[in-house]
Amino acid sequence: MTRAARWWPVHSLLAACPPGAVVVGVCWGVQQLAALPSEQASRAWLIAGLGLLALGIALGSGLGRWRLRAAARPVSAILVLVGLAFATGGWALLRAHAGLASRLPPALEGMELVVRGTVLDMPVPSAQGWRTRLRIEAIESPAGLSAGPITARVSWPSPEAGRPGAEPVAGRDAPFVAGEHWRLALRLRRPLALRNPGQFDAELRALEEGIDALGTVRVGPRAAVRPQRLAGMSFALPVLVERARTALRDAIERALADQATPVRGVVVALVVGDQSAIPADHWERFNRTGVGHLMSISGLHITMLAGLGIWSVRRLWRSGLRLPGRGGPAPPAAWLAEPHAAWVGAVVCAFAYSAIAGWGLPAQRTCWMLAVAGFALLAGRARGAREVLCTAAAVVCLLDPWAPMAAGFWLSFAAVAAIIWHGSRMRLGQAGADPAMASPRGSPRRPWRPRAIARVRAVLGEAWRSQVAATLALLPLGTLFFASVSLVGPLANAFSIPLVSGLITPLALAGGGLALLPGPLGDWVLQLTAWLTEALLAALAVCDGWRWASLVIPEPEPLALLLAVLACALLLAPWPIPGRVWAAGGLLPLLFTPARAPPPGELWLTAFDVGQGMAVLVETSAGRLLYDAGPAWSGDSDAGSRVLGPSLRARGIHRLETMVISHRDTDHAGGALSLLRQLAVDQVASSLPDDHPVVRSAARHRRCRRGDAWQWGDTRFEWLHPADDDPPLARRAGANPLSCVLRVQSPAGSVLLPGDIEAAQEAGLLDRLDATALRADLLVAPHHGSRTSSTAGFLKAVAPRWAIFQVGYRNRFGHPAPAVLQRYREQGIGVLRTDRDGAISIRLRAGAEPRIALSRREPPRYWRMSVPEAADAEAP
Template identity: 35%
Template sequence: MTRLLPQGRGWHLGPVQPGLRAWVRDWQVGAFAVPVAAALVAGCVGVLQLPVLPPIWLLCGLLPLGLFAWWNGGTARLIGAALTGVACCGLHAALVLGQQLAPADEGREMIVQGVVASLPDQQARRARFLFELDADAALSLPSGRQLVLSWYDDFDAQAPGPRTALRAGQRWRFQAKLRAPRGLRNPGGLDAERQLLAQRIAATGYVRAPEQAVLLAPAAGLGAWRDATARRIQAAVGTSSARFVTALAIGDTRGLQDRDWELLRAAGLTHLIAISGFHVGLVSGLCALLASALWRCCPALGLRLPRPTACALAAVAGASGYAAIAGFALPTVRTVLMIGVVALARGWRRPLGASRALALAAIAVLLVDPLSVLVAGFWLSFAGVAWLVWCMPRSEGARLREFLSAQGVATVGLLPLTAMLFGQASLAGPLANLVAIPWWSLVVVPLSLIGTGLEALHAGWGGGPWRLAAWCFDLSWPLFTWLASGRLSLLWLPEASALAFALALVGGLWLLLPRAVPGKPWALLLWLPLLWPSTQRPPQGAVDVTVLDVGQGLSVLVRTHRHTLLYDAGPAVPEGFDAGERVVLPALHALGVRHLDKLMLSHGDADHAGGLEAVRRGMPTHRVQAPAGSPVPFDQACRTGQAWTWDGVRFQVLHPGAHFPYLRNEASCVLRIEGRHGALLLTGDIGEVIERKLLRQQRALLKADVVLAAHHGSSGSSEPGFVRATGARLALVSAGFGNRFGHPHTGAVRRWQRHGAEVLNTAESGALTVWLDADGLSVRERRQFQRRPWDAVWLRRAARLSYRPAIDRPSTPKD
């Protein structure tokens, strides 16, 4: 007996719905079916989750074996696709990692010659750009490898260098100092090494002796045209909205400030503000419609070229041209490849369902670029289309209803993925996208493109459309600013497990099934582990401490059962890296911190207090404490004798005294934290003089299980008597890898080791989490705990200065 089910994607009359039949047909294990694509993805992801890559000889052997099983068909096809994914992705990763800067060239000054391969990001004191090497570059890198270089005005130069003259497409010769790709590793933070691997970056570095930089050839090529067009848009529009028109017209987001990105994230519009896969697909579809209309108006054209083939070629041509305008950024290249595969199948007049077309596109993308699985855009684009294919109706209906349904499907279906990838969810996003998608994509972007096309034909013709695009953009921007400024517009989510992500996906699928499917409210329960994961706090009397990996600086998070203290906010450079925004805030959100009961700044130097403003702006903070006379805003001065107790844990300030002058490092607030199961000492940047003073006046209070080595482990700290008095089992160092100060100093490290302490450095270990609870003292190094193949490469290069005798390292997360 048949029954009537509510209208949905293919859900009509019958015991087995036509839409379901289509999916069952598409899921048959053909050579390019959905299960095969899923197996290929699983293989690519699996090999990148290993701590080290398999040997090259093994990967080379797996590749023909996987291809043979894939081609042979049958039940072995899925295994063959998975093995092919393992082999292809492993070989790609090994090739890219093997072509990174050799250890012998680390830290050396050398001459590099090549082409500026990106639009330089010009800031107040530096420029940052991609640099593609020439064949004659005297390096251990092959021709065509790309570097990420920074050019500072004040490095080894008596006068500012000509960095402001940098243009895309220019050929330069620089004296540069390089290092292999390396980044910070923290809870909730961006894995820069993974991103650089996906982009095939061979090294990073900065220009030395800018006055010796030589311009070998003027700007030429596509990059020069994009750079010139960006300047023309700025001149033609003349208002602040020019930065958005530039982003939408040619994919140039250099003009967008941090505040702009904050608003876009809160409104859920980051996917629309630059040339993205969505816009490439839009232009491609428009070109296909124009070709179809032309062939219908001139039927004689069909005698020379069939209309479906013409539409397919027009779609690929439109997508390729738009990708060229964006500088062939990786997301646009992937979209062009997807469109090309589908167009090729249509051109051959092969029957191709929506799900099979999606699977074929995914297979093509992964065979060409298997490292795409490292990029969030790959998952968002394919997952978004997959949800729409599954849920949207096949029959013709009200366009508005279809559009609203698509927004609902995208919101529910992609929420688990955005929460897992970015640790956040935009509650204002669905409403903002209802306006932004039709208005920006159908009005602002076409006007921007018309202006770009007219400007390419004749200089000055693009000004009118660009100004009109800016005016149209300005009509909508106040609405999005208002939506994004609400306190509930953006929901930050703590880090969750893979199991929580899988349960949320099942819950989303359940919610998007037809209305007649029972138990819909129960599906919401499957979202709870992802949206409200367990952020287990220390029990009463216990304490846990996380030393964040902020580079050459310091930031320490201390948590008790119900309270949270942040000791220092990390470094910040004007118009550059701000650890408060890039590291500290994401880590606080990922660890489930909702507010800070106290923020204590050891002193006012930029490497300790630089991130203060960003932290206070993004995290409710009850009180800020710093030494008297410190050049940073604070609510209360820290002085010897101050003490308080939170949840059975005692906090006590040991330095500076009431009348101690502000002497920068030597005035650092020294904080002792003692729980039921051990004590911790945070020392800031004090030197040997203050260490001896504490040794004379408060020797008994120096006893601690864990000590933060003073002044990043400098040679002028960690005085032998002070080290002996602490009796520490663990000494923690917060320092940047290969920093120019040589921290931690070998002598300081050996003094701690000589007195029985294990020394761990954030430069090698990433963020360090220490637990002092009923289980004793335990520590986790984030880089070792979540080790990936790109970690293994450079960890082999790092000189390990510590030994590992007695500290417990839990194998499962405590928090």
Template identity: 40%
Template sequence: MVRVIALGFALGAAWLQTLAELPEFRWLWGLPLLTLLVAWLPEPGRWRWLRPLAWLFLAAYLGFFYAAWRADLRLADALAANWQGRDVQLQGRLIGLPEATPRGQRFVFQVQQVLTPAAQVPGRVVLNQYAIDAATPPAPLHGGDCLRLTARLAQPHGSINPSGFDYEAWLLERGIRATGHLIGEAAPAAGCSGFPRAALDRTREALRAHLQTALAEQAYAGVAVALAVGDQNAIPDAQWTLFRHTGVTHLMSISGLHVTLFSALAYWLVQFGWRRAPPLAVRLPAQKAGALFGLTAAAGYVALAGFGIPAQRTLFMLAAAALMLWLDRAGSASRVLAGALLAVVVLDPWAALSPGFWLSFAAVAALLFAGQGRMGQPASWRSWLSAQWAVSLALLPALLLIFHEVSLVSPIANAFAIPLISWLAVPLVLLAAVLPWAWLASLAHGVIAVVMQGLTWLDALPQPIWHGAEPNAWAVLLALLGAAMLTLPRGLPARWLGLLLLLPLLFPRLDRPGPGELRLDVLDVGQGLAIVVRTTGHVLVFDAGPRYASGVDAGARVVAPYLYAQGIHRVDGLIVSHDDTDHSGGALSLSASHRPDWMLASFAALPTDWVSPQGQAVLRHVPKTRPCLVGQRWMWDGVQFELLHPTTGHYRNRHYRDNDRGCVLRIESAYGSVLIPADIERLGELSLLERLPARLHADVLLAPHHGSGTSSMPAFLAAVQPRWVVIPVGHRNRFGHPKPEVLRRYLASGATVLRTDRDGAVSVRLGVAGAHLIAARETQRRYWH
């Protein structure tokens, strides 16, 4: 029954995370009724299936309202709206390890005292400290520091895109209820509580520094630090890409696998020694001693990881197994798994928001299913291959649903990486972190380097990774059933039908516009622009979003994942409107991942010394890039595309800024039209009004220059006469876009205004069913948004 209760409780808590609003607690009156129903049900007999079903519903009901209660408490710990953007003085402790950023450092701050009168500040916030300039970095801060500081805070906010990462959910699970930055320097303070955690953080930082010194400039020092103390910030993006392509991301930090194997090693060593010490074995059985020391070792390793949520889940699972052994309760592995599942959800009701939750429990469940004789009794190496087969099949639906990609070389990569990393690199790294011998760190780095070389060879294969479209719920359920059928013992009839059940997952039905219809998605990339335009058989990307301060760009983080989720592996064309990093920052990544057949860019016609280093890199990567010019036209599937701007004269005139010589695209279908003026300002608008006033009319207008005060002149709006205006703009951006007077102008024209900072990604659909604009923040709304 524990398995039924754990499953029901977890499903109830997970269901809550799909709601747009928290439920009213008056519905709790149903709980006693369900309890009475369960008590009233007859003992096992003809209707014996009713009792487990009733327990499942009761547990789900409990899990649902338990998660709702916890969510209500967490949402109450919030930054008051009237304190956004205002300076508050705080005292508290820096928890975890500070993270170096290109502009300074970032850290999690536990607020213990609010010194500004009447200020309402949550208990945990993330703060950035920015350098005054490149030559003056901020004073270094350390884990466990007790600080007094002044911060400017904002409520949690992240981009919302279809199939995209939910940053606000990520913050909620970690109890972080505000973000912000320091004003001035933080000062040391006294009287902070939480010394044990502070001592742990200082220990972790000391171990990190010791390893960094021992490995100096070694290529994989960041991986060694991640394996020792769970700090992944020093691993370069290129290495993360390699791990993702080869399916070993879970191995390159303190993962559940490492915690389990480290615990198993401690268990085996203690049990081995305990059996050879009769006085000890008489007082306490070797198995129980091994379980105690194994659990202690696991807890210590999880502490080194800073009690990261994925490592905590494994610790709960090991604790459940150790408890059953200590209580002399004979329990199956599935009962232990169910107990761990229940413990994880009770302590972390938001676990369902984390991909690691689903992947870790799915992997363990698959191993248990494959190991219970259902796949025969093969030799050891065949058993290993069977386990890899079962895990790969079980994770396939989750990987496609969450990440829209599957590593085709993952089974091979994990076959050699797991033993080398978990059994060799991890113990060596831990020894190197606590012992003064530098050769240990070098030896551990050598093992990691061997693994990396193997991964590099696998990544060099023609197609190490396969990208699939996001499947629907029915495809995922059928695929799970198919995976279970394929792991049944050989010889069972109809086992091969499992392959048919995988087909809807591998070849989903794609949502494409019909002939003559147009779909345009304005993605939420912050302060920048990225638009995906689709007809029946063609795809165009207009601008690829910004390059962020962290060094990553929207092309890799937002646009490419969205395209993969839609089943798009290649684009027909890419237009980069002008040479500003908020529009061209993601072009290099996108052209590498989706290989456009052609590219247009306004800066392709400019002298090299007029083009930024970012723009020059794009032109080098796509050497056949042509400049945008008025009069360029093409027809795709009954939809007309036409460039209205710039002219050849704009390229020769130095008085024109990059914004005003940017590409302006008009798209017209039988069901409506769209005008995309990029970042043109007053001069660009005047040029269009003088040359092509009749061609400016459009049903949907993308706000010029993000709604700046130097754009959207009354005469320009009068010529366009839009029914809808979409403003691509960053949340609380430093430019103050859109300007209030421009907003008033849009509204006075009678247009409906949508903004990506408030509405998330905006999907424009022009087709037989009419014209529809869909806001992602509305369709994907959750109670924490």
């Protein structure tokens, strides 16, 4: 028995589905831990697992005299599976320990540090300036500070940074390039992110990407040092790849400078993976039409390029080319068989494009699938597609133990698995001939026209079957991860996939490469690419304009999700099933799940974590009201698009009866326009001037006026402030005194929403109203807990059980003020804070204690950072 044949049972075992499922399952399970075991225990698990794995492989492969009978082979399989589970768990835990240990120490937060570091990434433009990763190698000042190497995502501000509506700085020369060494003044903080239901977990992504801190380069006159480029340059391979990406992006930007930003942004995203130039409203359109996966580095694009590599190598191998050898010139097949060489070409093309495109998760999945398939073919043991898929998933998880927590991981593998399950029974490297295109032996070759028609029909049929399989498979996952289903997705993908993967992406890559060379050819190719992209965007706009382009579906219940998965499996089963169409009934509980709403007699309140801003959702059995829409940060980034929209969609909420904008400050009104584009809002109530964009965009607008009230079922809403006769001085002093103050009263309890009123307005409310008119169970702290609000008399009159402070982590205003916090505690008021607790959900019910859920703590996860603070007073 040859050595390869002796070891092949091991390869076969490791390539089978159960080991791959064990690796994925263990990696997913580790990420559910609230706390990590000790590093010593994790290392012991890894060592024990490797030992069991080695023993199982040795027994199963029959090394030396350890030959087992067939009946005893399951023993080796069990040892392999158990050892693989222990080794995978230990490896994932050690990776997690290493990631947490390298995070920025809390003692260094907010300090201005003088550091030396190396730029690691391609500079990415934004409205704030430029972003990149910086490897901090030494801290020079303050003296005496020491920390291990820190990888920080830093922003280099532009002169327009921080201005509302500022555009990205694309088109200008970045102040740095990958590989340069710099001496900078930085202000760093831990990568603590906003935490809301249904929102992307940025803290987990930072851990996965090795981001230990977030920072801003100090460039003003008050900086400790001016940015100084140091001598030398890093020539590590990843840095060289990043410099190549930068050159490609800049060449495309120059060639398409006259094109619209969305067109230019899509072309750049398809080539180098930089999606910063694609506007937020276009991302919303891509997601509603179900083509968002095509506008990033999709596995389809990589597969297309791999196919191009296969075709090129086969042409080269059949061209008569002769290569030098020991016995003289010989054809390439003498060195490597054509099928093997074709797979090598496919893998090389896939990895090269994925590196240029940023090495995202879909790219990793496709590359490792191709690599596993190529390895099996080179070993002479071509495996089935299912085994290759499972092995690729295991490889991705071993390289990135956090991968199973990403939606893209499950979407990528589920789509391919569905296509395989539905109709692909081919073994890699053994693609059979199409009967429609074959001619009986000895018969004359069929004319080219029938052969071409048969080939086109076969390709279109396979594409249609694959699209149906992928669409059905992604239906349950789309509702789970994105709370929406695109009804026009099959149609939009039918023309978008061949256009993007077959034309736009190859032309963009060719044009980008040619644009680096002298001559106008690259510009011509890129202009053609831009014209095709513009046509694609126009077609998608038509699809998106249909009323029922997409459905918003609440996050499914486990039983509904399980029924939908079983229904999809039956509908896609590759064998005949009587009455198969009735399996579609299993999708109905998923598609027609109503949005969760309070039952009669309950009042729900959610204070979103929007940073330094305000956004509170009040829900009754008869309607929903959103009080303020959070801040606008810069450009098209605001709380409406990044926080409120995803959180509301996860609840299945696509309509608001009322949206209140308390006043015009951007930390309260900044996300309103984004929400008006995403949701149906019956009316907007505000103190905004008539020419404000939110007022002009609202379907119906009314002013909040003291004394006005309305009723939703048994819940009463009443405006307590402002009044039409407020003194003009208040209007000249700023927007805070004009904040709409809303009191919500129901049998379940009462809520007071005061906006940004300050001491003078609080005194006015006390003068005009008696204590019962202000009394509330829940109070959102006025003006985020500033020193000029929350007077002792006001708190005594309201007498809340709980107070909510909506504040940003380490905000520059110092909210909430320590003296104000002490004032609340002295009156026995329980304190909740969004910077520490994340989004705060409270359910009030008559005769029962409030049910409070804190997003940062529920469910607990080991990677979530805490905000240290003294214990709050317990609620009475």
